[in-house]
Amino acid sequence: MNKDIYPFYQAEDDFLYFFVSSGIKGDIQKAVVISDVPDSSNYPSDSVYNLGFGDVVAVSSSWILDDSPRSGNGDMPKVIATVALIAMDFLREHPWALLSLEGYVDEKSALQGKNHRNILYQRAIDSNWAELSTEFRFWGVKSGKTEDYIVGNQYDRILVNFK
């Protein structure tokens, strides 16, 4: 992806990535964590991974990953492009994995019936579709149905694996 992105750091042997968003409100520490989806008798989960992303927030001598804020740092496209690049890097390193992405639905998104973070993820995917679709396979989940990803369609969840 030839987009403007933040350099990121991958914690050794872990599926945890860090970067710093630098914008109009200053520096905001961000993390992306990729973890395997818990066991379930309904589907084979051994290769399904979930992507979580948010602000690293210090709370009483510990840290939390808060996926709820709209940071308003003026750099959302750059932040989302960085998250998308991290996801693609992960899949290149783990070609057997299926990655599941769903953005946080905040109050505004819920009111409008739209998942704004998904819209941004999809914007990053759609604008790089020619390049990404040669290397990765995408599916979209909408209203409980999985279909081959169609550029421009809006999905509740995005699933992607390495071809």
Place this chain on the structure above:
Amino acid sequence: MANFNRDHLMRTFMEKHKETDYEARLEELLKNKEKIYEAIKNSPFLKRKNEEAAASLAKLPRPFPWEKEKSEKSV
């Protein structure tokens, strides 16, 4: 020509400065990376996200498209 060189040098210097500055901030964040990872790994946030993903995937009709492709390939 002299102006171009000066501008170019200034831009390069500013870019280098920005990079160094960014690296310093990332370094600051990474100082506690092990502790942060431990905290996040065991956080209710991650548990909730994974449970949501599991619940959402469990509701989808089977077989999944990627399972179908796998079984077609193996025939």
